[in-house]
Amino acid sequence: MATLFIADLHLDDSRPRITHLFEQFLASDEVRSADALYILGDLVEAWIGDDDDAELPGRIALATKTLRDAGVPVYFMVGNRDFLLGKEFAGRAGFTLLHDGTVHELYGRPTLLMHGDVLCTDDIAYQTVRKQVRTPEWMAQVLSMPLEARRAFAAKAREDSRAHTGSTMETIMDVNADAVAETMRNAGVTRLIHGHTHRPAIHRFDLDGQPAERIVLGDWYEQGSVLRVTPDGAELRGLALP
DSSP states (O other): OOEEEEOOOOBOTTOHHHHHHHHHHHHSHHHHTSSEEEEOSOOBSOOOOTTOOSHHHHHHHHHHHHHHHTTOOEEEOOOSSSTTOOHHHHHHHTEEEOOTTEEEEETTEEEEEOOSGGGOTTOHHHHHHHHHHTSHHHHHHHHTSOHHHHHHHHHHHHHHHHHHHHHSOHHHHSOOHHHHHHHHHHHTOSEEEEOSSOOOEEEEEEETTEEEEEEEOOOSSSSEEEEEEETTEEEEEEEOOO
């Protein structure tokens, strides 16, 4: 009995080995025998719409739908890089879409699932942009653009993101402890799993007199990363590149 979690793969044509690792991972015996696979956002470096006719979205859909057809549920939550992913692609990929902040019970323990970016409340500039781009009006305007224009727009957005990251203190871009505690308290849980910060770790702390834990998923830039949750606990580990 095991449930697997991944996030922040940032799949992109510029890093074909990571895409190959992702495909190998989904085809492995470990994943094929899992109770479920959760992808908590930023599966790709940039998502320009479900109508993207590039090769990469097709490869992703084939790999995840094959896993779903083998009997393993595949849950997907959008992140800050793929929030334009919608129901059309989810259907092709075999995804069950989750809202950010969903609580699922894992082997008897309610667990809050998030991408993690809304917890970085100290990064005011990022939160301002996030609020703007998540409006239905903004998303509809972008998705109405021709594909090539969207590709250019996504490339510019990645440049802006790298510039922001390079000029902002790491502590500001990490989660805010008070935001974590309040979010977990409001959800009525003592365990939170999220990605986004690229700082894989299992943090154990006290929450209102109860033992609690925050599990941060790793990114897939230099290697893969997976969280394995069983009735006995949770284990984070890396995945070597092929």
